[in-house]
Amino acid sequence: MTNSKNPAGDYNYPKKLDQKQKGIKLSVIIPTLNAGSTLNQAIESLSSAKQKGVEIEIIVVDAGSTDDTEQLALEADAKFVTSDRGRGTQLHRGAQLASGDWFLFLHADTVLTSGWDASFVVFTSHPSNAERGGVFTFALDTNDIKARLVEKAxxxxxxxxxxxxxxxxxxxxxxxxxxxxxxxxxPIMEDVDLVRRIGMSRIVLFDVKARTSAKRYTEEGYIRRIARNFICLSLYFLKIAPDKIYKIYEKPVA
Structure with missing residues (x-):
């Protein structure tokens, strides 16, 4: 994985960060299930890209929400479509419907922070990055010191x-x-599977944070959540079926 604190410096980027990317269309694909409490913030964090000349299409792929997810998506001028449940299934469905030159797959409880749009514009400006994937720096939306340790891990x-x-x-x-x-x-491990096919050397880590909800960590406990994530990843590498791994991931806390 390539790291870059200056996205213009390490992997064939032009140096000018404030340029506009004319004519490019970005499809943002957001899988949801009862995401009413977080969806607005996720979508609002995308608006700055329009000032860079990027046309944005937002596709919310819902798996049967019973809250106000649909209403919020439509109020934000997003396309709202339904899908069978399962994040991989939802992401796959959204990509099939997307019309953009570039895709951004984003979770509904994740907010992109200032500078993400510049990273996107610069990343997509160079032809060689058409065969790379770009990801943001992981961050949790809490001041708990344990969250900082998770981020380092x-x-x-x-x-x-x-x-x-x-x-x-x-x-x-x-x-x-x-x-x-x-x-x-x-239903799970779809993210690991895809980035492995992209290849470690073709993943670029932006020095811009994607701040995600710490709810799972705070409700379940940091140690238990970390252990569960590790177990799920280990089972994936042992070629255990994703459906079985998902049952472990979603098992209620005693």
């Missing part, structure tokens, strides 16, 4: 294993995505 996982979380978002060229076969219709 994720940074290690990014740098040494080349395995970013889906919470970090993924920017990828539409043609490259399709050539790779896209997301598999899995």
């Amino acid at each position: 994720v940074r290690f996982r990014n740098n040494w294993l080349g395995l970013p979380y889906g919470d970090q978002g993924l920017i990828i060229n539409k043609h490259f995505y399709n050539c790779l076969g896209g997301y598999k219709k899995w």
Whole structure:
């Protein structure tokens, strides 16, 4: 995985960061299930890209929400479509409907922070990045010191294993995505599977944070959540079926 504190400096980027990207269209694909409490913030964080000349299409792919997710999506001028449940299935469905030159896969509880739009514009300006994937730096939306330790652990996982979380978002060229076969219709581990096909050397880590909800960590406990994530990843590498891994991931806390 390539790291860059200056996205113009390390991997064939032009130096000018304030340029506008004319004529490019970005499809943002957001899978949802009862995401009413977070969806607005996720969508609002995308608006700055329009000032860079980027046309944005937002596709919310819902798996049966019973809250106000649909209303919020439509109020934000997003396309709202339904899908069978399962994040891989939802992401796959959204990509099929997307018309943009580039895709951004984003979780509904994740907010992109200031500077993400510049990273996107510069990343997509160079032809060689059409066969790379870009991800953001993982961050949790809490001041708890334990969250900082989790963030450091994720940074290690990014740098040494080349395995970013889906919470970090993924920017990828539409043609490259399709050539790779896209997301598999899995309920879990679909993010790991796709980034492994992209390849560690072709994943670029932006020095811009994707701030995601710490709810799972605070409700379940940091140690238990970290352990569960590790177990799920280990089972994936042992070739256990994603459906079985998902049952472990979603098992209620005693």
